[in-house]
Amino acid sequence: MHESNTPQQLGRTETTVHDPAWEDAFEVQLTGEMTASVMIYGKKRAEWIQRTTKRHDTFLARELYQDAVTDTWLGDVTWDPAKVPLELHLKRTIRSRSAARVEHLMQFPEDRVRTLKLDMETKMSDAMDTAQATDLTSYVDNVVAKLYELASGDTEVVQILDCFANDQIDRRDVMRATGLDRLAYHNARRRLVRLVEHLPNDLRERAIRAMA
């Protein structure tokens, strides 16, 4: 995969028309620190994709965060500065795109097999696992079952997992559904993230690298 959407490609922006206030907000918020934070998020999501699908892609993290920035500037992704900070918008864009990739490969594992065969960088050991390509869903099922098992004594964490299952992923939605206040939600969320570290060894190594 080639590096894409570098700033040099902004030549395309000649046809993009933004409100000057929108451009001001974009320029002011696109700081180095914010970009680093988005890059960390993108890197973690890239690792999640790669560990889940076993597809190696050196440029994936860079592609995720740079595409999110560039596509927002170009208007391919809509950003409303009045509603959400640029940083959160970019992370949401990366989230949506990375989730779509994994979900697609789970629904159409044959695409993953094809990719594995074409990807010269993929190690032979990964290629040997092709027979297990259709097993992604059962891997995910096992991880989730174990997360529930580990969280069994923690009502608040179980509540959050249930919310996720019902597509209630926004903090406010989860708090509304569970009745948790901000502090309780924050603490439960931290405990949930730490649960990954307590998965059994066979699931743990892959899940930690995928999620953490």
Added chain:
Amino acid sequence: MNEHQKKNFRIYEAVSHEAAMDAADSGIGLTDEERAEAYRFAEEFRTTIRAKRRADRAVQMKERVRLSVLALARDAVERWLRELFAAYPTAVIAHRDLTELSDDDLRTALEDALTLIERMS
């Protein structure tokens, strides 16, 4: 995927998201090289944005500033503006400090001042 598998995927994905947000919030997870790359990317992007916006402003300026003003050199524009300031001391004219304005902004200021005076008369 059946409904049960879809639910499990949503959980699996959401936990990954929370872990990634956690890492981003803590600021941990980049090598020095990657962090420098992020800063460089932002700086280069902002530089390109600023250049694009300067070009936009120049186009807008040429579209709305009369040709007789566009043709003037900087010192002529400054001289005309100072005459206007003297002639209309109570008029609300932005940018009375001319030294900090670029040539283009100076011409735009003169155009604005002339337009304002034309409306007042």
